[in-house]
Amino acid sequence: MLDFDKVIEKITSFLKAYNFFVVENHKNHVKYESTKTSIVIGYDEREYYYFAIVGDKSNISIPLDVNNLTNVFQYDSEKFIRSPFEEFFIDFFMTTNGNRILTGDRTIFEALKRDRDKRAEEYTRQLLQRQNLDSADKAWLSNNYLVFVKHLDLIDKSSLLQSYELKYSIAKRKLNE
Numbered sequence: 594m595l596d597f598d599k600v601i602e603k604i605t606s607f608l609k610a611y612n613f614f615v616v617e618n619h620k621n622h623v624k625y626e627s628t629k630t631s632i633v634i635g636y637d638e639r640e641y642y643y644f645a646i647v648g649d650k651s652n653i654s655i656p657l658d659v660n661n662l663t664n665v666f667q668y669d670s671e672k673f674i675r676s677p678f679e680e681f682f683i684d685f686f687m688t689t690n691g692n693r694i695l696t697g698d699r700t701i702f703e704a705l706k707r708d709r710d711k712r713a714e715e716y717t718r719q720l721l722q723r724q725n726l727d728s729a730d731k732a733w734l735s736n737n738y739l740v741f742v743k744h745l746d747l748i749d750k751s752s753l754l755q756s757y758e759l760k761y762s763i764a765k766r767k768l769n770e
Contacts, residue, residue: 629697643678738764
């Protein structure tokens with residue numbers, strides 16, 4: 594029996610106690626459903642890791658990862674990283690409010706969705722900030738102070754290095770000459 598099959602055997606036994614049934618079973622991919630919840634367990638052979646995706650019947654589908662386990666469930670990320678997948682999976686659902694996923698509690702799926710959206714917004718903000726800093730650097734090198742100031746005005750100045758603050762004040766002074 595493959596390692597994946599052994600893992601799935603333990604997880605299937607656990608989920609059956611919560612009225613979940615296997616609805617899809619493919620190589621390295623099993624989908625379980627109850628009346629309110631779906632759970633997908635998979636194994637990525639290229640990256641050598643297991644994953645779990647949870648969803649409700651309104652089509653919210655979210656991968657469980659170290660971020661939402663910590664942010665939404667206050668789960669010990671070390672257990673997630675260091676434990677064999679099947680031990681983590683069962684421990685998570687038994688020792689945290691992760692069991693609310695098993696019961697189809699709508700509020701936990703909304704919390705997961707909010708966490709996912711918040712992280713996506715932060716990622717986008719950081720990406721835009723990096724793009725504006727790169728454009729500002731190019732403008733500075735070509736002595737285009739107006740464009741430099743314009744790009745720095747688009748970002749959160751509290752996160753700027755002191756060198757950018759100095760360049761910003763120099764650019765403003767040059768524009769006022």
